[in-house]
Amino acid sequence: MLIFKIFRAEEWATLRADGHTAGAPVDVADGFVHFSTAEQAAETAAKHFAGEHDLFLIAVDADSLGDELKWEVSRGGALFPHLYREFRLSDVTWAQPLPLVDGTHQFPAGTTS
Known part of the structure; x- marks a missing residue:
């Protein structure tokens, strides 16, 4: 199952340059990296990135993250x-x-429900 992270261009550039990141400022403040499912991604974009340009949708295989990925009520x-x-x-x-x-925000085909 793919899960998704929305990054601003500079956050995506930092991940590519450094090979790792603690995430966006909200992730650092909360102590974990926020992701969304395909069903949640469009609402996340509308709620937290309204009107923002230069965003990237990052897909991750949830199973590859192991026990460090937690599913929590939000x-x-x-x-x-x-x-x-x-x-x-x-x-x-x-x-x-x-x-x-x-x-x-225009999501790639097949990434939202």
Whole structure:
């Protein structure tokens, strides 16, 4: 199962350059890296990245993260995947731009439900 992380361009560049990251500022503050499922990704983009350009959608195989990935209750009582270690470039399955068109982020085909 793929899970998704939305990064700003500079956050994605840092991960690519350093090979690892503690995540975005919200991740650092919360002590874990926030991810979303395919069903949650569009709402996450709308809620936390409204109007933002230069975003990237990062896909990760949830099973490859092992026991350091925890599914925890968050927004609306839904279970969200949280990674309790640094996010590594080697964790990335693929990454694609997440363009903003007419105020809505355009997800790659097949990545949202």
